[in-house]
Amino acid sequence: MGDLMEPERGHLPSKITRRTALGVLAGTGAAAVLSGCGASDNRTTLRWWSPQAAPDQLKSYKARIAAFEAANPGIRVVFEPTSDEGYPAQFASAFAAKQLPNIVTHLPSFAAQNYYAEGLLEPVDDVIKAIGSAQFLDGTNDIYRTADNQHCALAIGNTAVDMLWYRKDLLQAAGIAAPPRTWDELRRAAQATQKPGLYGAALPYGMNAMTSLIFIGFIHRAGGQIFTPDLGVAIDSQPTYDALEFYRSMREFCPAGASNFSWGESLTAFVSGATATGIYGGRVLANVAAQNPAIADAISCTVYPTMSAAIPAWTFNDFPCLMIPKGAPHLAETKAFAAALYQPEFYIQQLHAAPGHVLPVLKSVPTDPRYQANTLIARYPAEIDLMTRTAATGHNLGQETSAHRPNLKANEIIASNAIAELVQRVVLNNEAPRPAVAATAKRLAELMRA
């Protein structure tokens, strides 16, 4: 062997011609292909998509998948992350190419209603039945009920997305004893805490879904709405002008880069200590613990202030859900895996991967000692409890209030950035609110007709 491989003055080894070498390469390649074929995985593959894919969450998913695969040797589950901003495009191309995932989790309720209305989702009533509908918190799955009296999805969690996070130490140092309840109080708090190197707020002004979703909440917190309960366009109203005026007045208390903020940037601004207040869900807790533990004792949250104390709070809950695309293969196996995600030990593990962010929808979990055993859940009981209660009464553009019909165009309205564009035109371009709102109303009407 040694002398076979002995090279001869820069040429191929003396006993190996180019032809032999090529033959060996071809043979090796063929052998590799054949061995690959021989070792092919004959198991049924289920593809699982979710935008919730932080490292700890991935770890919990892997544990769930491993246990499910061990119990079902003929099935293999592959997790594929998607994103909150990118899922409409990924979904559209997956459906168009007929390369569907079997199961999709943590997308908002309005996405499920939208896709179901287009005939793209399987009803999941038998999954709910398999888990036990009585196991869910009362009314949790109502938002997924469809016109044909089925369920287009089922809740996998709740999230109070737009809580007001604040630094107790900074508010106290500024002479503010209690967290703000109204917009005037919030603006005063932002003004009082702002100083070189520290901003008062971390509101988003970017051309993206976050700005649209967050600003919808501000319109409601001014007493307005985007659509009437019968889905007529209602955005062109005084509360919208009030919300725009307040949102514009807060710009000076946000970092310069807030004009480009989306979820990640807004979250990081508060977690890093660059702002005295933030707007986000419970993920703040885990991120502060991991990235800036020095402020862990100084943070708390409350419901986001309204224009006046007389206006009730309105919290954005995206109602993260589980849905099953129609046309994906292996429906029975998919439904079995879907139900398995709710087995308490694994469900709690998923919740612990994002403590306080994905809140429980199963009745037994909030009081389950295994759920409460989590360090962050034990450390912030008041905040977790508040977010749990607030999220349960939350809404989103898919159904702005309990009186509203489901809005099947909510997905396209968010993806169009029409509301984010309104914010940017008024706040960044300093355009007059009335014509800008009128143009947005017209755009929304077009989207509803499309």
Next chain:
Amino acid sequence: MPDLALQRPGLSRERRDALLGLLLIAPTVLVLGAVIVYPLLSAIALSFQSVYTPTLEGHWVGLANYRELLGAGGFWAALLTTAIWTAGTLTLQILIGVAMALLLHQNILFRSLARSLVLFPYFLSTVVAVLVWRWLFNDLYGIVNHALMAAGVIDAPVNWLGAMPNAMLSIMVVGAWKFFPFVVIAVLARLQTIPEALYEAARIDGAGPISRFFDVTLPQLRDVLTIVILLRTVWDFKEFDLIYLMTGGGPVNGTRTLPLIVYQQAFGLNQMGMAAAYAVSMMLVMLVFMLAYLQRARKAAA
């Protein structure tokens, strides 16, 4: 083998040759038809329909998409934005690319290493490059603002990506950084073929470095620069990922180029027919550049 098959009585030699020619060219025609003609015709056909993207189901609407597209101000504004972006980033690419090629043509220390490293931005994934640049431009943690503040150039962080014209200038700079190596490769290759005798003659005539550049180098680079500009114009015109990831088209519509509208129509609003109409319109604009390129190539071949 084809010759044997074609040797049938009644077929003239010319006809046999013609058939053989058709047979030989058929695979190329089939492949080009499958990868160019079919998608092109599909896009044109889609642009006359209203199609829901996820299901690809739709109906014929004739010229309605084009009427809506041309009637709305969005198309023309985006076309102007696309033209500004293309002209701006292309100018920077050419200036930086030619300057760098001239530098790398000199006998400098570590020239081979420098020639390899200069290609780095071109090979780097756009997603990675954009992530790095977004952090560099970040107002809270970005080194650009920190360096400028430390140097006393600015008092407060500059909003590089969220205000105009900063956002457009920023993406032009990033685009130039990402794509100038292409100019370097092409220009450097040409520089190495310019006869040294031309420079010697210029020196004898008393030409300084600047005169030698404008009177010798630049005329010699003219052909290659023309091709580079034409190609890069087409590529920059349809650039999507860099702009989408840097600004998403904002602030407002300040950096919203035509490819971003195509993407939003197709996958955000699920209106594949309208997206196809935008794409076909873009293609028609680019066709002008393509015709110029073909004319140039034909002239060069002649």
